[in-house]
Amino acid sequence: MRDVAFLRSPVAHATIRERKKPAGLEDSVFFNEDMTGVLPITTRSSIPGYKVSDYPAIAADRVRFVGEIVAMCVAANRARAEDICDIVEVQYQELDPIVNCAAGRAPGVAPLHEGWADNLFLRTSFDQNMDEVIAKATVAVELELSTSRQVMHPMEGKGVLAWWDYRAGQLVVHSSTQVPHMIRIGLAECLGIPQAIIRVAAPDVGGGFGYKCMLTPEEVAVAWLAYTKQSAFRWIEDRREHLTAGANARQHEYKLKAYADERGKLLGLEADVAVDCGAYSVWPFSACLEAAQAGGNLPGPYDLQAYRCRTVSVATNKPPFAPYRGVARPGVCFAIELTIDAIAKAVGREAWEVRLENLVVASAMPYTNVTKKFYDSGDYPASLLEVKRMIDFDRIRREPRRDARGRYLGVGFATYTEQSAHGTKVFAQWGLPLVPGFDQAHVKLTPDGALEVKAGIHTIGQGLETTLAQIAHEQTRIPLKDIRVTLGDTANTPFSTGAYASRGMVMSGGAVSVAAEIVAGRIKAIAAHLLQARRDAIRFRDGRIFAGEASVSYEDVGRAWYMRPDQLPDEVDRGGLEATGAYKPQIDTGVFSYASHAAYVAVDSETGLVEILDYVICEDCGTLVNPMIVDGQTIGGAAQGVGTALFEESPYDENGQPLASTLIDYLLPGPTELPRFRITHMETPSPYSVHGIKGVGEGGAIAPSAALVNAINDALTPLNATIRQIPASPERILAAIAAARSALDNAA
Amino acid sequence: MKPAPFDYVRPRDLQEALALLADENANAKVFAGGQSLGPMLNLRLARPSKLVDIRHIPDLRVVRADSRSWWIGATFTHAEIEDGVADDFSCGLLPFVARGIAYRAVRNRGTVGGSLAHADPAADWLSTMAAVGATIVLRGQAGERRVPAQQFLLGAFTSEVGSAEILTAIELPRLSAMARWGYYKVCRKTGEFAKAIGVTIQDPQIGLFRILAGSTEGRPLMLARSAEILANRGPDRAAREVRDEIDAALSHVEPGRRQQLVVAVRRSLQKISLLEAA
Incomplete structure (x- = not known):
């Protein structure tokens, strides 16, 4: 096996004048022109007006971000491969970079891609009932908000190992991916070879968060090498590549104007949303998923009748925007929740009261909101009141606004919905080239009475090995210890588009339920025969199969079918003891989890540092399959949300150079920065999914920036300062305090 | 993020180390805990041809004191100072500062002399030693030089330590019980x-x-x-x-x-x- 290192562009925007391979190393260095017949990663979309970008695995004659691959170098180990990168000569003719949304949408700016009329991947607009609201609203608040570019940082970065299996005549690609079946499709398209000769196997991936649900140039390049050289090659992403070339996300800008009555009842919302999309569209989720989600989810959990929203997806000279846990919703939650607090301030009420005034109520469920989101079930106000109780809001308000150290204290709330397991029609509406349909799973009773469960989805640390086994157990009552779950390998699992969009438990869990139910029925039929009983008299109990007091074991059933079929009658079900089940919920619009978060913070007005004193969450993801795993998902997501709120930022300078290329400059929250999240659960089963399950993978990450910044702003009320940009770094907090002070001075 | 090729030597004593550094063609660099130099090598920001590992030189692992001042050898780790493995005559200041440096994993390997020589203005030891009025002791083949800690830094990431010198010790005033x-x-x-x-x-x-x-x-x-x-x-x-x-x-x-x-x-x-x- 040989190691691959990529030579990456040191400049944000340039044409490549010349590339030269070092003498004697011509066979170890690969440029775009070497990859004959390989197609660029191209994400088509059926949305009118969407512009396509061609994203070649190795740059052709132009680079569009710092970190874009210019050459692929191969050697016996990574260090040697990097040595070769050092001596590849590349001459760049630099072009003006587009480093932010404002520059990217300026009139007359040269588009980043050939054949584009302007520099936007997409422009969308939505308008309903706004004009009449504007005329009659008594209160209007305006906000300008922004969220910084972030990088995802799973514990393990991306990695690809590809080799040629001579016996099978197959290209085997081990990839750290959430979506092995999709990657097979994508690789086959780019390489121009049949899917049947590609096998994609995902090992333990060490976290994904969305970075690993798209086809990456590195996957295409390494797979191409293995296919053409019929040999083994490996690339392991390092942290610098991850930071500067890989998992970029989150960067939004908002201009909002909200209209309300004197009680703070939200009457209408106008929004301009700009997404800093980077240089290329990722496959298959496109550069437009973010804006589509932003526009659709901005109204949040509120009863809102009038809404006008324009979005632009701007091409910039930065790494492509990837769908990070929560996709757009951490941004829109931040936006709408700060708006709610601003309305509360304008009408002189507590923010939680105004929130309560506006939340969709349980009696209105199911509720179709202004953007046609179908909120299937739940009691949103109850979750808000629960976190208000948990955080002890009344005590906080009774106590002084400053602590013994002089720090300012504040409390903040946020409530959100998490659309999960959205299905076929939703993805089709977003125009994506690959739309999920039914998820499949395969269940088989082994001759010794154990159960094998195979699903095409992949585990990325969310515990699917446990929870899918629980579902299979629910149907068959085979002890959990005897259930083995296999995931994420195109060679031995049925098709699933994979793990993303908080869909695993609903979709794959549903498929496992269907398949296990079929197998359970056949187990019962064979057991009935062995027990000389009627089939409807058969019961699963205590790890055995009973008819009255007589019983057989699962092994007896397995042995009968596989090893002693002479004991079975001729009319036995020929499907045997294995079945593939397919599932999607009754509705394609997704099932909506929701939660309220509340944060209590202390802000040091001299240093700008924030301490989280308490953080509480009340969440409802329908039926809890495994409460410990739901807690884990919630805590992990909330930890990332704290990063979004207070720490994580990947800034770029005016030349498009990333300023955070190591973890010294890119701050991740560590254990000492995180509070002990206190969680309570509500359990409102969805009427529209099997077992009433809703997804919960993303939710924790959505609300913290909103709750924490609302808390910071509450704390800063005596100083009249407000934070409108995240992360709420010490510099931003001190600047906000200084601005408020000088505004006060000017007024005086 | 793998370093460019380099040679590695582990001299037994200071003389041998200084001789290695004195060879102008060697492009040699002193290596101790490697907590700053290690990442710089991996990022290829530093490309020495030879690393001279001074961690095993006994002379650099000595603490001694008289009634007015005390010396601490350069290759004591932050963790050793934190834990009191190295005797302390600073009324607890040095152990306190050590405890606040980076993370325990870094403190287990990073050294007080290495941190000073790296010359990052944000580093704790640089401020601590200047504040207490310490003297930095440098050795070259020609002999010893002593630089007040306050004047040790020439600018960010550049210090008084010459390319053929080794930072061997820090001399500090011995603080009284009234400190x-x-x-x-x-x-x-x-x-x-x-x-x-x-x-x-x-x-x-x-x-x-x-x-x-x-x-x-x-x-x-x-x-x-x-x-x-x-x-x-x-x-x-x-x-x-x-x-x-x-x-x-x-x-x-x-x-x-x-x-x-x-x-x-x-x-x-x-x-x-x-x-x-x-």
Whole structure:
């Protein structure tokens, strides 16, 4: 096996004048022109007006971000491969970079891609009932908000190992991916070879968060090498590549104007949303998923009748925007929740009261909101009141606004919905080239009475090995210890588009339920025969199969079918003891989890540092399959949300150079920065999914920036300062305090 | 992120190490704990041809003291100072500072001399040694040089240590039982390099009154006027002088940064004030 290192562009925007391979190393260095017949990663979309970008695995004659691959170098180990990168000569003719949304949408700016009329991947607009609201609203608040570019940082970065299996005549690609079946499709398209000769196997991936649900140039390049050289090659992403070339996300800008009555009842919302999309569209989720989600989810959990929203997806000279846990919703939650607090301030009420005034109520469920989101079930106000109780809001308000150290204290709330397991029609509406349909799973009773469960989805640390086994157990009552779950390998699992969009438990869990139910029925039929009983008299109990007091074991059933079929009658079900089940919920619009978060913070007005004193969450993801795993998902997501709120930022300078290329400059929250999240659960089963399950993978990450910044702003009320940009770094907090002070001075 | 090729040697004594460094064609670099140099090698920001690992040289692992001063060898790790493996004559200042450096994993390998030689203005030891009035001891083949810690830094990431020299020890004044110190740093998160450092040390018995603002763009800033007020009128009055003195000395620095330095220094003074009240 040989190691691959990529030579990456040191400049944000340039044409490549010349590339030269070092003498004697011509066979170890690969440029775009070497990859004959390989197609660029191209994400088509059926949305009118969407512009396509061609994203070649190795740059052709132009680079569009710092970190874009210019050459692929191969050697016996990574260090040697990097040595070769050092001596590849590349001459760049630099072009003006587009480093932010404002520059990217300026009139007359040269588009980043050939054949584009302007520099936007997409422009969308939505308008309903706004004009009449504007005329009659008594209160209007305006906000300008922004969220910084972030990088995802799973514990393990991306990695690809590809080799040629001579016996099978197959290209085997081990990839750290959430979506092995999709990657097979994508690789086959780019390489121009049949899917049947590609096998994609995902090992333990060490976290994904969305970075690993798209086809990456590195996957295409390494797979191409293995296919053409019929040999083994490996690339392991390092942290610098991850930071500067890989998992970029989150960067939004908002201009909002909200209209309300004197009680703070939200009457209408106008929004301009700009997404800093980077240089290329990722496959298959496109550069437009973010804006589509932003526009659709901005109204949040509120009863809102009038809404006008324009979005632009701007091409910039930065790494492509990837769908990070929560996709757009951490941004829109931040936006709408700060708006709610601003309305509360304008009408002189507590923010939680105004929130309560506006939340969709349980009696209105199911509720179709202004953007046609179908909120299937739940009691949103109850979750808000629960976190208000948990955080002890009344005590906080009774106590002084400053602590013994002089720090300012504040409390903040946020409530959100998490659309999960959205299905076929939703993805089709977003125009994506690959739309999920039914998820499949395969269940088989082994001759010794154990159960094998195979699903095409992949585990990325969310515990699917446990929870899918629980579902299979629910149907068959085979002890959990005897259930083995296999995931994420195109060679031995049925098709699933994979793990993303908080869909695993609903979709794959549903498929496992269907398949296990079929197998359970056949187990019962064979057991009935062995027990000389009627089939409807058969019961699963205590790890055995009973008819009255007589019983057989699962092994007896397995042995009968596989090893002693002479004991079975001729009319036995020929499907045997294995079945593939397919599932999607009754509705394609997704099932909506929701939660309220509340944060209590202390802000040091001299240093700008924030301490989280308490953080509480009340969440409802329908039926809890495994409460410990739901807690884990919630805590992990909330930890990332704290990063979004207070720490994580990947800034770029005016030349498009990333300023955070190591973890010294890119701050991740560590254990000492995180509070002990206190969680309570509500359990409102969805009427529209099997077992009433809703997804919960993303939710924790959505609300913290909103709750924490609302808390910071509450704390800063005596100083009249407000934070409108995240992360709420010490510099931003001190600047906000200084601005408020000088505004006060000017007024005086 | 793998280093460019280099040779590695582990000299047995200082003479051998200095001889290796003196070879001008060798492009050799001293290596101790590797907590800064290691990442720089991996990022290929440093490309020495040879690493001279001084961790196993016995002369650099000595602590000795007389009635007025004490020496600590350069290759003691932060963790050894934190844990008291190295004897302490600073009334607990050095162990306290050590405990706040990066993370335990870094402290287990990083050395006090290595941190100083790396010359990052945000590093704790640089401010601590300057504040206490230490002397940095450098050895070359020609012999020993001694540089006041306050003048050790030439600029960010450049120090007095020549390419053929080794930072062998730090000599510090021995603090009396009457000594009081305050050390405060502003960090966004545990283990991060400080945005601002404030150090106050007073030891009336040996006439030591020093106040320092650290993690600037270069050498730490000694606040002489504030220190004089500290000596004559106490920490609370000194605290009132800090802003003016920092603003005057660092007028070119952006106000937000100055603010953080002022806060750090004032809080180090506040610590003295609290100690005196107690």
